[in-house]
Amino acid sequence: MNLTERYLGKTVISFSLLVLMVLVALLSFFEALYQFGKVNESFTFAKATLFVVLKVPGYFSELFPVALLIGTLMGLGSLANHGELTVLRVTGWSIRRILFAVAKSAFLLWLVIALIGEYVAPQSESYAQKMRIEALNKSLSLGNSQGFWVKDGERYIHIGRVVSAEELRQVTLYHLKDGRLQKVQSSPKVVYDERRGWKMQQGQAMGLLFTDLPDDLSRVLLEDNAQLQPERLRQLRLKFQKLDQTPLGLPFAPDDLAKLDMDSRYLSLVDLYAYIQFLQQNELDAGPYLLDFWRKLAMPLVAFAMLAIVFPLIFGSQRQISTGQRVFVGIVVGLGFQLVNMLIGNLALVYQLPIALGAFLPALILLAIALLWMRRLP
Template identity: 50%
Template sequence: MNRIERYLGGVVLSHSLLVMLVLMVIFSFFEFMNQVGKLTDSYTLGLGAFYTLLKVPVYSYEVFPIVLLIGTLMGLGSLANQSELTVLRVTGWSIKRILWAVLKTAFLMWLVMAIIGEFVAPKSEAYAKKMRAEALNQSFSIGSSNGLWVKDDYQYIHVGRVISSQDLRNIEIYDLKDGKVSGLIQAKQAHYDGVWTFKKVKYINLKAVQPSEQMPKYYDYATVHYDEMTRSFPLKPEDLTNLDIETRYLSGWDLYHYVEFLQENDLDASSYLLSFWRKVATPLVVLAMIAVVFPLIFGSMRQVSVGQRIFLGVLIGMGFHLINQLIGNVSVVYQLPIVLAAIAPSIALLLFSWYWLRRVD
């Protein structure tokens, strides 16, 4: 970057950080007030404040596109009000060149937020839920009624209740052989300590018996009881933890992993697939958010108040977010192409901005 590009980038960065700070204070305040209403003897005020602090990376990643939109609109708007953009245009800087200079900073900011979204926010969200659940003596939501089903080529597994990521109750494992059930393992509980250990186990071995060709086949069974036994289990504690986190909070790698897992088990993976492709499409969202600012700034160089710019940025950002959510949910419900639903709103906004910008330039 040359000096002018660094100056433009610094203006966008400073205003975006200011917007992020204000939004995080607002979100944190409401989150903390929400946690205050849940306080108990074990879930103290300090834990509620710590839970709120753990939610900050999650919120910052979620609102980043809107923050970037408002920050860029405020930053470039202040330069427009001071006629600095006019001076740049007179010295030979085209709108496209200014756009490219701002995009460099925007994508550097996105890179930082992508790292937060991939590595910090999922762990922070998982730990926050685990900490609060333990303090309130809650179990995982997936273990509330129907339990959890898992399937692979060799077994069906039903977990009656997930107490925590390392403690399971009422487990049934149906062994398969040639596509048929060959045995059943019933365990009262399972605990993870490097490996899964099942306790109070009853093993029922099924065997097909046909005394002669003239007589029908029947099944005989033998039952064996064990106090403890170890056995391979397809889910790890971190998998069980992630299953209780909303799809939009998972990292891209976890989303990809769960899409494969659900598809292998012939389960609906649409919501996970939509969240995965939304993460992939985030750079396109960043580009669209920056692009829509330029016709707004260069299309009207008269004095506009900061409040008007903030209102306009919030209006555009929230409108885009609502349309994006609507199209995504409709695609999941009606089984429309997920990839198209994830990127179509960004492409539409980008094309609209490009057309508008051409009319202004």
């Protein structure tokens, strides 16, 4: 970057960070008001405050596009009001050159925010949810009132209730072989041990064994019912076994359960991809998670589109505009984009359209409007 590009980038980044801090502070304030209303003997004021602080990294990546839009409007608007952008135009700088000069610095800022969203936010959000659930003595909100199912090879696992990330209730495992049920294991309580993994508490196993009937009994049954086929005359034997402290080898860890209870917006790309694979393997609907996955991948394009729409707003007006007016315009454009983004994403899910299209299309539309508008500028 040359000196002019660094000056433009410094201006945009400083205003964008200022707006981002203000938006995060506002969102944290309202979250704190809600959490302080839940304070009791176990969920203390200190824990409620810590919960709000731990959610802050997730707010950074969530609010970044709108903060970049408003910050760029304020930063470039300030330069425009002082005639500095006019001087740049006179010296030969085109609007597109100024756009790409600002985009370089915005990309570096997005990279930092993206790293926070991928590595810091998921961990802090997971710990915040776990701490709050344990303090309020609540269950993880997985599945529905009938629990949820997990498929692991030829095992089908039903979990009635997730008390915490380390404790499960009413767990039943169905073991199949060649499509036939071979064994059923059940336990009212399953806990996690760091050395042995998941283990049963007062569980039991029921083995199913199909064997041929004795010849004399088969002969009698065939004489009484000629429609029976000899190769289907088999008997079922049940074998019961008490199980306690028996390892189960469940295909997930406590951290995985804690992440499943998180809002998918705060999951990292790796965690989202793993959960999508988990849902697809169990033949469950992964559409909303696929949409969030593609939206994360579309975030650089969204940020660039937010940046690009600022330039026709700045260079298309020849009169001076106050900072308050620019902030208002930024909020309107940002909210409008969020509404369109939600609308197109939901339409893609409802009408079975390509999920990636639902994630990228709003940004492409905004970018196309910005570029066409800029072409009409003098």
